[in-house]
Amino acid sequence: MRFRSMGAREIAAGVREKKFSAAEVFEECLRTATDCEDRLSALAAVTAEAGRIQAKRVDEKVAKGEDPGLLAGVPVVIKDNICANGIRTAAGSRILGDWVPPYDATAWSLLADQGAVLLGKGSMDELATGVSDGSAAAVAAGYVPFSLGSDTGGSIRLPASYCGIYGLKPTYGLVSRYGMISYGSSLDQIGPFTRSVEDMELVMRVLARHDPKDSTSVSKNEIFARRTNTLKGRRIALVKEFMDFSPTLDQITADAMKRTIRLFEESGSEVIEVSLPTVARYAAACYYTIAASEAYTNFARFDGVRCGRAAEAAGLREMFETTRSEGFDGGVKSRIIVGTYLSEPDCYEKYYVAATRVRTLIAEEFYKTFDADRIDCILQPVTPSLSGKIGELNLYTLTANVAGLPAFSLPAGLQIIGPRWSDGELLDIGLEVEKISGAPKIAYFLQRR
Amino acid sequence: MSNMLKMSDFTPVIGIEIHIQLKTKSKMFCACPADYSGDEPNSRICPVCMGLPGSLPVLNRAVVHQGMLAGMALNCAVQPVTFFSRKAYYYPDLPKGFQTSGCDMPIAVNGWLEIKDDAGNPKKIRIHCLHIEEDVGKLLHSASDGRLEGADASYVDYNRAGLPLAEIVSEPDVSSAREAVEYVTALRRRVRYAGASDVDLEKGMMRFDANVSMKCADGRWGRKVEVKNMNSFRALERAIEYEIKRQRKIMEDGGEVLPETRHWNDAKGVTTASRVKASARKFMMEPDLPPLVVTPDWVEEARASLPEMPNEKTARYVEDMGLSEADAAVLTDSIDVARYFEGCVDAGANPARAGNWVRTEVLRVVNEKRCGADELTVKPASLAELICRIDDGRLSTTLAKRVFEAMLDGLTVDEALKKSGAAEGEVGADALGELVRATLAANPDVVEEIKSDKLDKNTKGKKIKFLQGLVMKETRGQARPDEVSKIIESALNLR
Ligand SMILES: [Zn+2]
Numbered sequence: 004m005r006f007r008s009m010g011a012r013e014i015a016a017g018v019r020e021k022k023f024s025a026a027e028v029f030e031e032c033l034r035t036a037t038d039c040e041d042r043l044s045a046l047a048a049v050t051a052e053a054g055r056i057q058a059k060r061v062d063e064k065v066a067k068g069e070d071p072g073l074l075a076g077v078p079v080v081i082k083d084n085i086c087a088n089g090i091r092t093a094a095g096s097r098i099l100g101d102w103v104p105p106y107d108a109t110a111w112s113l114l115a116d117q118g119a120v121l122l123g124k125g126s127m128d129e130l131a132t133g134v135s136d137g138s139a140a141a142v143a144a145g146y147v148p149f150s151l152g153s154d155t156g157g158s159i160r161l162p163a164s165y166c167g168i169y170g171l172k173p174t175y176g177l178v179s180r181y182g183m184i185s186y187g188s189s190l191d192q193i194g195p196f197t198r199s200v201e202d203m204e205l206v207m208r209v210l211a212r213h214d215p216k217d218s219t220s221v222s223k224n225e226i227f228a229r230r231t232n233t234l235k236g237r238r239i240a241l242v243k244e245f246m247d248f249s250p251t252l253d254q255i256t257a258d259a260m261k262r263t264i265r266l267f268e269e270s271g272s273e274v275i276e277v278s279l280p281t282v283a284r285y286a287a288a289c290y291y292t293i294a295a296s297e298a299y300t301n302f303a304r305f306d307g308v309r310c311g312r313a314a315e316a317a318g319l320r321e322m323f324e325t326t327r328s329e330g331f332d333g334g335v336k337s338r339i340i341v342g343t344y345l346s347e348p349d350c351y352e353k354y355y356v357a358a359t360r361v362r363t364l365i366a367e368e369f370y371k372t373f374d375a376d377r378i379d380c381i382l383q384p385v386t387p388s389l390s391g392k393i394g395e396l397n398l399y400t401l402t403a404n405v406a407g408l409p410a411f412s413l414p415a416g417l418q419i420i421g422p423r424w425s426d427g428e429l430l431d432i433g434l435e436v437e438k439i440s441g442a443p444k445i446a447y448f449l450q451r452r
Numbered sequence: 453m454s455n456m457l458k459m460s461d462f463t464p465v466i467g468i469e470i471h472i473q474l475k476t477k478s479k480m481f482c483a484c485p486a487d488y489s490g491d492e493p494n495s496r497i498c499p500v501c502m503g504l505p506g507s508l509p510v511l512n513r514a515v516v517h518q519g520m521l522a523g524m525a526l527n528c529a530v531q532p533v534t535f536f537s538r539k540a541y542y543y544p545d546l547p548k549g550f551q552t553s554g555c556d557m558p559i560a561v562n563g564w565l566e567i568k569d570d571a572g573n574p575k576k577i578r579i580h581c582l583h584i585e586e587d588v589g590k591l592l593h594s595a596s597d598g599r600l601e602g603a604d605a606s607y608v609d610y611n612r613a614g615l616p617l618a619e620i621v622s623e624p625d626v627s628s629a630r631e632a633v634e635y636v637t638a639l640r641r642r643v644r645y646a647g648a649s650d651v652d653l654e655k656g657m658m659r660f661d662a663n664v665s666m667k668c669a670d671g672r673w674g675r676k677v678e679v680k681n682m683n684s685f686r687a688l689e690r691a692i693e694y695e696i697k698r699q700r701k702i703m704e705d706g707g708e709v710l711p712e713t714r715h716w717n718d719a720k721g722v723t724t725a726s727r728v729k730a731s732a733r734k735f736m737m738e739p740d741l742p743p744l745v746v747t748p749d750w751v752e753e754a755r756a757s758l759p760e761m762p763n764e765k766t767a768r769y770v771e772d773m774g775l776s777e778a779d780a781a782v783l784t785d786s787i788d789v790a791r792y793f794e795g796c797v798d799a800g801a802n803p804a805r806a807g808n809w810v811r812t813e814v815l816r817v818v819n820e821k822r823c824g825a826d827e828l829t830v831k832p833a834s835l836a837e838l839i840c841r842i843d844d845g846r847l848s849t850t851l852a853k854r855v856f857e858a859m860l861d862g863l864t865v866d867e868a869l870k871k872s873g874a875a876e877g878e879v880g881a882d883a884l885g886e887l888v889r890a891t892l893a894a895n896p897d898v899v900e901e902i903k904s905d906k907l908d909k910n911t912k913g914k915k916i917k918f919l920q921g922l923v924m925k926e927t928r929g930q931a932r933p934d935e936v937s938k939i940i941e942s943a944l945n946l947r
Contacts, residue, residue, distance in 0.1 A: 084506075085506075086505070099505070104499075104504065106506075182507075183506055185505075185740075217508050218508065218740060219740065296736050297736070297739055303542065304504075304505065306542060306544070306549060309503065309610075346540070348734070348735075
């Protein structure tokens with residue numbers, strides 16, 4: 004149990020300094036995962052073989068005196084919609100069958116280049132219609148110090164807050180999406196789960212790279228260089244419309260809000276109230292339309308011709324139909340139907356084009372509010388109800404995706420949302436909060452005795 | 453009613469959609485090579501052009517440049533901003549289940565081309581727009597006729613998937629099959645001139661669809677029929693002719709032409725209604741590609757690389773060089789030949805003679821070798837040197853042709869002269885004959901004197917020697933004097 008509670012930075016330092024080997028770390032983490040999996044089902048696949056080879060390579064580098072990287076020997080779980088060369092990737096769907104991608108997602112290859120070791124693929128609902136629950140659970144239970152998820156409308160922040168760990172949905176474009184099986188391309192972002200802000204920053208420094216393979220990716224690594232180690236003088240906003248939902252807040256979330264507001268005020272931050280009427284009123288409809296339209300076209304490639312599962316059928320049309328009706332579950336099917344309908348020629352202007360226009364207004368409203376009131380971040384719950392049904396639209400999280408903003412969910416079930424490219428500052432704020440309220444603990448209760 | 457209608461009462465209204473493959477090194481959204489001819493099926497593919505889950509497109513800037521060039525060659529205006537859309541439908545040759553296309557905001561709009569109408573008068577065919585989009589894979593069917601119907605199995609080759617295309621949509625300004633062919637011929641020539649595409653029809657780099665409808669003098673309008681699947685000029689011509697006849701017959705019989713998509717069957721020479729109901733293709737913005745901003749600098753860069761177009765060249769050859777319009781048209785048909793010709797003229801060759809040589813000898817060799825004029829071993833400067841030697845009388849045309857043949861093996865003019873049997877500097881009999889005739893023509897008074905009986909034999913001999921001297925001087929002493937005097941005497945009928 005030496006490594007279970009260790010953070011990524013500590014493990015990497017230990018491996019580099021030869022206090023322990025990457026192989027030792029990997030084997031222990033593998034044992035933890037094996038012990039917990041029958042109760043937790045966090046992993047879609049355990050990649051013991053691939054991981055052992057990677058760990059061995061790290062140890063060889065250390066032995067030869069070469070730089071083993073910032074994440075030397077750190078075991079990691081990546082969500083099963085992120086491709087790793089040679090490792091079966093199903094994205095929670097039957098339709099991909101036993102597909103083995105012939106290439107690495109950029110996010111995974113950046114981690115691997117820094118010496119991270121793959122422990123497994125995080126389980127998930129089909130094609131991201133749900134949440135990155137496996138990746139979050141794997142970090143909470145201490146299989147690994149960090150993992151990767153993807154967030155289209157809250158799928159990083161929701162499981163992070165359910166599990167009491169950190170989850171970051173970065174600014175759209177900060178992390179390459181190449182090799183992540185798209186759901187809503189203009190909403191999707193890959194982001195990490197960690198048990199400390201320090202680790203979150205370490206992982207983001209590795210991930211925030213411009214990728215020539217993703218035309219929506221930008222070069223903004225420098226945003227993590229800034230350091231402001233105080234909450235004094237920060238301006239923290241509460242959104243009036245989102246506080247109006249307070250009666251529906253679970254008591255535990257309501258208490259966390261109160262506690263955190265007090266923490267900010269006592270640390271010298273100014274907590275103010277702002278109003279985002281357009282966001283509150285239209286973000287959900289806008290999100291739903293865009294996500295469904297993009298999902299329907301993104302999922303159109305699953306036809307059984309080039310990869311994944313193909314149904315036996317007499318004709319071409321029958322093959323398409325059977326492959327898709329057998330391969331997809333209800334949640335995905337309903338999104339495909341909605342998306343198809345919304346982009347019908349007579350609905351296209353009325354819904355799809357309207358949604359893209361409203362999206363611009365929503366982004367502008369956020370921008371103007373942040374700018375005019377010189378706000379550092381918005382503080383709000385991740386979800387109004389911790390017992391919410393997984394997969395439901397969650398207005399509290401999807402606004403950040405619609406506007407492309409970074410949102411950092413804190414273990415207490417709250418998130419801070421900042422202007423575009425303020426990811427580094429959100430982590431600075433999170434770190435100060437962590438100093439006062441403490442870092443999350445491993446969920447040991449999951450351990451089989 | 454039908455008895456009263458004449459053929460001239462029907463006016464065909466035709467719009468043409470052309471797909472051309474833009475000339476680039478790599479595909480539109482990935483680094484796979486664009487030239488896959490002769491390669492194994494599915495050997496030129498990657499996760500991106502296969503549309504594998506997780507892959508993302510990255511726009512090849514060369515495609516934009518080539519698209520702009522094609523647009524400019526067709527007199528279009530380049531749009532400052534264009535974005536890409538997803539055109540969704542299901543077909544096995546379509547890797548992503550949608551085609552990424554710039555159709556919603558085309559890169560070039562409002563162009564035109566001039567052709568001659570059926571009466572021989574100039575006519576403008578307006579071009580609605582040109583947009584760039586990706587090609588799909590190729591379906592191969594195991595049925596004996598290679599068609600989808602009745603095939604036991606089908607295979608897909610994705611080597612072609614993701615190649616850059618430009619779709620060029622005309623306004624419905626075309627009125628006959630002949631005009632259609634003239635329009636696509638002119639368009640092909642200009643696009644090739646611009647270097648935007650090789651437009652090799654045999655390699656499928658140019659494909660046609662036609663929208664055909666009929667207007668009747670009695671006020672009836674037939675509905676628009678989309679005719680697809682034409683891969684050659686001849687197929688386009690036949691398909692339109694067939695469709696005009698078919699629609700006219702329906703209207704003559706008082707029937708109604710249905711709006712539908714029909715496929716051209718080249719083997720049978722008919723169009724048949726497409727069995728698949730043409731469902732409206734669905735569009736949405738391509739979220740994986742940011743809007744494409746074409747800066748004025750970029751437009752200017754493209755414009756600067758655009759060569760003089762064939763029509764302008766023809767006019768210049770006629771006006772500045774005195775060539776006939778027909779000859780100029782032959783010389784400007786392809787840019788490599790035009791450049792070859794201009795190379796000869798620039799190197800000092802007489803334009804009329806250079807024009808003749810290029811139209812006959814050079815084009816013959818180019819056609820025989822199936823190569824470009826720029827690939828010939830005889831460079832324009834060498835041909836110009838040869839032509840100059842004809843002009844100054846050192847070579848006869850017949851001998852020069854032999855020398856040219858020898859030069860095709862990589863010899864210089866002088867080497868070729870030796871090899872073709874004429875010693876260096878030696879003047880052939882033909883050339884000598886020509887020179888003598890020219891010298892006699894230039895000295896009619898001397899000729900008159902020799903021919904008259906006024907002179908004695910001695911004086912006559914001196915006069916002949918005088919002419920011989922002139923010829924020898926012309927040949928710079930390279931001819932044999934006795935041969936020259938023989939030719940002079942025979943030319944004057946003295947022998
Ligand atoms: Zn490719």
